[in-house]
Amino acid sequence: MAQTTPEPGVHSPGAPAAPAPVRRPRFHRAWSVAAVTFVTIVGAAAFASLPGLLIEPLHEEFDWSRGTIGFAVSVNLALYGLTAPFAAALMDRFGIRRVVAVALTVIAAGSLATVWMTAAWQLVLFWGVLVGLGSGSMALAFAATVTNRWFVARRGLVTGVLTAAGASGQLVFLPLLSWLVEDHGWRPAAVTVALSALAVVPFVWLLLRDHPADVGLAPYGAAGVVPKPAPVPGAARRAVTALASAARTGPFWLLAGTFAICGASTNGLVKTHFVPAAHDHGMPITAAASLLAVIGVFDVVGTVASGWFTDRFEARRLLAVYYALRGVSLLFLPMLLAPSVQPPMVFFIVFYGLDWVATVPPTIALCREHYGEDSAIVFGWVLASHQVGAAVVAFAGGVARDLFGSYDVVWYASGALCAAAALMSLVIRRRPAALAPAL
Template sequence: MHWAWLVAATGFIALVGAAGFRAAPSVLIDPLHHEFGWSTSTISAAVSINLILYGLISPFAAALMERLGMRRVVAGALVLVACGSGLTVFMTASWQLLLCWGVLVGVGTGSMALTFVATVTSRWFVKHRGLVSGVLTAAGAAGQLIFLPVIATLATDHGWRSASLTVAFAALAVVPIVLLFLRDRPSDVGTTAYGAALDDVEQVAPASSSGAAKRALQVLRDAARTRTFWLLAGGFAICGASTNGLIGTHFVPAAHDHGMPPTTAAGLLALVGLFDVAGTIASGWLTDKVDARWLLGGYYFLRGASLLLLPQLFAPTTEPPMWAFIVFYGLDWVATVPPTVALCRQHFGLTGPIVFGWVFASHQVGAAIAAFGAGLVRDQLGTYDLAWYLAGGLCALAALMSVRVRKDPSRLTGAS
């Protein structure tokens, strides 16, 4: 077996381990509200901090991986996730929720977010890059699929603290696997990237003596001068708003507003994760064969149409139209990631993973705005309907932005 597959498998397991607490907010909003009396908008603010840091840390983590290596960064990130999750059991005030749930877990998960996927595929694969991107991206959905029903059941039967501790232990359990099997570059084990010729020179980003933070900011400065960057970043911000920020955070309480039990709603959200695995892997396969710009445009347009219909589908029981939404939305959930990673690599060369980090940061800013905004809409209007309609309209805008990305890459100077 080529070492690239061991690295990819380890990355998948690590991303699954980190995804557990990322799935927790939607099923812990009601338990935290009932125990502490905190408003939905207060709890949503902690989610927003988490989402913002999850994105903003990402490009700096990608630059740090250039200096310290993936293994050290990912192992440290998992420990931080475990600490943030475990410390929540001692909370007595809302600021502690912001610190643990927001800051610690946000920084930890952000340090091994989708830029980790971009780094692995760029360094270790020449052949099947799109497919591997899809599989690794699906790890987050797999983590949601594994953990969300468990977290919901634990929170309902044993309290939210047992759910938080379960996630902490799961994240810690992945650390030894990362230390044993994750390697930074093919040359570390005397091989080449999968699909590369044996005599190919390994392509590496130029060493930077300015530090990870300055390196990440330099890449942002250069990328921000291109129209492609802003089109990708704007579309991905809407992607984050319509997935993690809205559905991922507020689907369960919105369904509960219509009489659906939280455990049933959490099960539906887990099914989104199940179909997301298939949809994202299929998207990765398609990215190797189809123009990524048109894939993105199609994904955003179809997602927007489904969100416009969602308010009419909520009911105390799960009817066939809701099942259809879950299947359709799940297939589209993060199918946008493989073509976005591919476009960053095509247009920005070896700095592609860091550029994708900044694009992903915009994804999380959009998610954070939607998470807090939807909570505010619920508090003020007593319903989430307006949030669904706004998200649907924004997805149509993201589709237009995606197809306007230039077909021919215009790489940055020194990026290739």
Template sequence: MTQTTQTSDLPAAPEAHERPVLPRRTPRIHRAWFVAAVAFVTIIGAAAFRSLPSLLIDPLHREFGWSRGTIGLAVSINLALYGLTAPFAAALMDRYGIRKVVAAALTVIAVGSGLTVWMTAAWQLMLCWGVLVGLGSGSMALAFAATVTNRWFTKRRGLVTGILTAAGASGQLVFLPLLSWIVEEHHWRPAAVTVALAALVVVPFVWLLLRDHPADAGLPPYGAEEFVPKPAPVPGAARRTLSVLFSAARTRPFWLLAGTFAICGASTSGLIQTHFVPASHDHGMPVTAAASLLAVIGVFDIFGTIASGWLTDRYDARRLLAVYYGLRGLSLLFLPMMLGPSVQPPMVFFIVFYGLDWVATVPPTIALCREHYGDDSPIVFGWVLASHQVGAGIVAFAGGVIRDESGEYDIVWFAAGALCAVAALMSLVIRKRRAASQPLVTAA
């Protein structure tokens, strides 16, 4: 007599979407490097817009009669939202995944940049260029690089951080000469459309190739000896972001890192990236030549940032920051003497030197956030990045106002150099944390 098995008492097989991804043997080339490559290309696409603001100050001033202070205010809104969005984007990546957040951010960048071709009033510039692109690019900020690095790597984090940070410079290198030529030959509107298309082109790569966590591929993080299960989505992204901020704000390292990074933003994105081209043009240099110099900064920034990541894996991040800020401030003090109608050897030296130092501060800053704040470090770094962009926004606006009132930029260069000296001293007083960091906020 055939015995029948009672299946009603047996546990039901899990649905396909509930089945855990079983660990697989690590391939010769770890999947983490492919994810880092996709992130690199994604940041390059988002960086296209970052190349445009300094090229549009004079064309918008001529066409609409807007003051440089008004245009600088739109840039300030963009830079501030770029920073303030970053910590919330990091939390949203924990909730919805990296791929969805990044794809949506690139789409918002494309919409904001594309809509500028129809603007006729300054408030439209601030809405499209400032708010929409600021929100989109903020979601693609360096907090994205920190999230990818933390999830996919346990070794070579400094190096990978340097590579992903250099992606922004690579985008500047690729797009700045092209956009400057488009602005000179075909006006500024085709340049804005080019930026929108560049952001849209990257979206399919993100959606098809980017993965949220090593567990999605059945692999441990690069450098880890054990498989790490994918954590559950963290609800309450906004609440968690603010909770991490309030907890971090009660610690001294947070304010020191935020202060130094605000000065970093003021002396790079807010000053050089926004005002170097118009300042050079004031001294008789053609716009295309000045834009090409910024592109050269992008070339050497790639080497400098990757080298900084390598150094961060080996040396004290505090001392590295002090050296970077000190040398940057010294170079800014000499910049007014180098500006002229043609490119002379001293200017070439400044461009090379400044390029090596441009965002070399990012890998050691992320390393210090990781050291002090553990698993919450991407969100903490997002808030530190917010201070970077607030500093950049203040100087972008103040630089335009000072130029309108005094007719030159010299005061801005000297003030930025002095601030960099302050940042060097602040870096040295950050204490080294010896105990392992724990998350600041425990998910409910």
């Protein structure tokens, strides 16, 4: 009996069903999710703009030492980092929307509570612990999770844009917060941080979606729809298991070490101590805060460009260049501080701003290359080292200022550490494609 070939598009009985056509909209919703994530990080970035502005007002009002205030900031920075890997696992278990909405609420509560504090331990509890825990859940692991789920193509670019969102928030809030602190005191600034965090919650809840499969889409650049995975129980266990597995590999320790130096030379040093250091040289607080805001402008450019470079060049070599350039700039900074803003300081701000968090896209790319599906959680642990490094220098910088009357020794030490980070980056080996874990 002759066999007939079914006509195209006609399903023959007993034959496997043809795959469902992939829905390919002209404008992919992944870009809308990325936009909501960007706005969320911008809105939450106000809390990161305030610590450097609080050191002098709190010292004057409560007579707390700069080391004491720096300790509260260091607790905030350390918890920011240590919470991140657990937050990434919690996002797998409960969804991005729930985790981020709760985190923003905790940030608002902690910032608002500082208005009524009367003792240093309350600063540590409210700003250090509560804001630290909330901000840790809003850390870069959030951006990494969104990028990994919604994008296959353009991951480096999207990572750069979302990383730059924090700098954009700094740009938006620093001039406003410095004006509030200078003219109205630090309490209105703390209330502004709380309100900005709460204002973002509706956007997260109404517009953010956990997976492309929730709306019947394939990730941007993927060939087909990726089924939504079942909720992963045991978030804490998974975070610890991912750490234990990654800790047996050399790249993890090199990435963690370089990122610790990254945190020490940015959040711990410049973001926390640049304003009081400039004020020591006679520069008004508003002028110093405006310089930090300008860093935020060029950080956006540098980080987006770094994401573009990461899609095209070897990540470890990019890291080496970024750390080397940062170290050189920090060595020159003590000679540039003055009562007014001079052209050499403007050049430093532009140069340093381009490098501020340009390290993030290649670091995430290396985590993805070596650790596959666990890369967001592993990056969370790498980010924890970033914040531990930042916490150490936030505290040490305040102590150094109390002991020596100057921040100079901290600038020079951070420059030397950046040189070490550049060498460590070159030691990271590329993983052969055949051995790389499936994404």
